[in-house]
Amino acid sequence: MKMYKDMNHEELVSLHDDLCKQYEQVKAKGLKLNMARGKPDVNQLLLSTDILDVINSHYDFGSQYEYCNYGILDGIDEAKEFFAKMLNTSSQNVIVYGNSSLTIMFDQISRGYTHGYLGEKPWCQLDKVKFLCPVPGYDRHFAITEHFGIEMINIPMNENGPDMDLIEKYVETDESIKGIWCVPQYSNPTGITYSDEVVERFAHLNPAAKDFRIFWDNAYLVHHLYNDKQEHVKNLIKACQEAGQPNLVFEFCSTSKVTLPGSGVAALATSLENKEDILKHMSIQCIGYDKLNQLRHVEYFNKIESIDTHMQKQASLLKPKFEAVLNIFERELEPLGIAEWTKPLGGYFISFMAMENCAKAIVQKCKEAGTLLTTAGATYPYGQDPHDANIRIAPSFPKLEELKQATELFVLCVKLISVEKLLE
Ligand code: PLP
Numbered sequence: 001m002k003m004y005k006d007m008n009h010e011e012l013v014s015l016h017d018d019l020c021k022q023y024e025q026v027k028a029k030g031l032k033l034n035m036a037r038g039k040p041d042v043n044q045l046l047l048s049t050d051i052l053d054v055i056n057s058h059y060d061f062g063s064q065y066e067y068c069n070y071g072i073l074d075g076i077d078e079a080k081e082f083f084a085k086m087l088n089t090s091s092q093n094v095i096v097y098g099n100s101s102l103t104i105m106f107d108q109i110s111r112g113y114t115h116g117y118l119g120e121k122p123w124c125q126l127d128k129v130k131f132l133c134p135v136p137g138y139d140r141h142f143a144i145t146e147h148f149g150i151e152m153i154n155i156p157m158n159e160n161g162p163d164m165d166l167i168e169k170y171v172e173t174d175e176s177i178k179g180i181w182c183v184p185q186y187s188n189p190t191g192i193t194y195s196d197e198v199v200e201r202f203a204h205l206n207p208a209a210k211d212f213r214i215f216w217d218n219a220y221l222v223h224h225l226y227n228d229k230q231e232h233v234k235n236l237i238k239a240c241q242e243a244g245q246p247n248l249v250f251e252f253c254s255t256s257k258v259t260l261p262g263s264g265v266a267a268l269a270t271s272l273e274n275k276e277d278i279l280k281h282m283s284i285q286c287i288g289y290d291k292l293n294q295l296r297h298v299e300y301f302n303k304i305e306s307i308d309t310h311m312q313k314q315a316s317l318l319k320p321k322f323e324a325v326l327n328i329f330e331r332e333l334e335p336l337g338i339a340e341w342t343k344p345l346g347g348y349f350i351s352f353m354a355m356e357n358c359a360k361a362i363v364q365k366c367k368e369a370g371t372l373l374t375t376a377g378a379t380y381p382y383g384q385d386p387h388d389a390n391i392r393i394a395p396s397f398p399k400l401e402e403l404k405q406a407t408e409l410f411v412l413c414v415k416l417i418s419v420e421k422l423l424e
Pocket residue numbers: 038099100101102103138183188217219253254255256261262266
């Protein structure tokens with residue numbers, strides 16, 4: 001196979017004819033596939049349905065009957081301990097909420113906006129509020145900051161995490177920068193885990209704004225694909241404590257992609273001072289979250305199945321899907337020099353970089369032949385990828401055979417659009 005860039009005009013035209021024919025054949029099959037969102041498939045969900053039986057009307061509540069009532073705003077002790085262990089911090093630093101970490105993130109931004117952190121001016125009273133956004137990143141983070149009219153600034157990612165020189169420059173000189181979105185382990189969508197040096201530089205930031213916070217969304221902290229090749233991001237809460245700036249970080253996580261998304265439990269970990277401030281606001285918002293679901297998760301993972309065992313079962317379902325996609329990419333695209341992609345060791349996504357100005361056209365071409373991908377540009381603030389090159393591949397949801405079909409169609413569309421670009 002020849003690299004596309006080494007082909008002459010005639011070769012490209014003939015290749016284009018051939019690829020168009022192949023595309024029409026696939027289109028005629030009338031596929032209906034979806035690789036758009038990183039949802040677990042039904043077999044992954046079935047791994048966790050036993051959790052529903054752990055607490056029932058025969059459960060011996062003993063002294064825990066208060067868990068069936070209002071109250072216990074920051075979560076039951078057992079759940080705080082469970083998350084503290086998971087996040088390698090102290091249970092004193094943890095608040096356990098309801099079913100979604102994204103809701104906690106929204107609330108934290110909302111509180112900064114309406115009331116301010118630790119007595120600082122609410123952001124709604126400022127002329128300008130800005131957030132740093134490592135890119136490509138998680139579209140729902142960007143949607144929250146956009147919703148509050150916060151200006152977002154792209155920060156490029158490299159293999160160690162976001163560009164720290166740029167972050168230090170912005171954070172240390174511009175008081176209107178109030179936060180940064182980070183997915184530090186098996187990042188969405190690049191799969192990158194931030195290096196120890198990056199974490200230390202975060203902990204030693206010297207922000208111009210007193211109310212600058214690092215939004216550390218550790219959504220994929222137990223989501224390893226390979227037992228023998230695990231990445232673990234360094235503990236930022238501890239690093240911030242040691243650097244004498246404990247208030248700098250809000251860390252988020254949930255059991256969404258561990259058990260049942262939408263019916264899991266979410267938590268936040270932060271300094272004691274931040275926690276007290278948050279609880280003041282929370283006490284107006286809520287009388288107490290779903291403590292029975294918290295208990296259900298604790299009982300399940302502490303008494304019935306360890307989280308490691310459970311995540312290995314998840315990995316055994318996910319790994320063949322990641323490998324199927326990566327094998328097709330390697331076989332079909334590697335020799336052609338028209339794309340690059342990540343090979344993650346965990347998380348839910350593969351980040352695909354097409355040639356410049358091709359991503360939108362590839363996604364559209366796939367859609368016309370019956371396969372939905374994440375919208376091109378979604379991985380950037382305002383849905384605008386300045387290079388129109390990044391596509392987030394989410395292998396988890398389709399069945400393996402369907403995933404292979406969708407990936408074959410995807411690589412065909414990548415080839416077709418790349419040839420068209422070269423012929424322009
Ligand atoms: N954070 C990241 C990075 C995610 O990828 C996702 C879901 O895909 C979430 C948060 C959502 O988490 P939750 O279900 O706890 O709201």
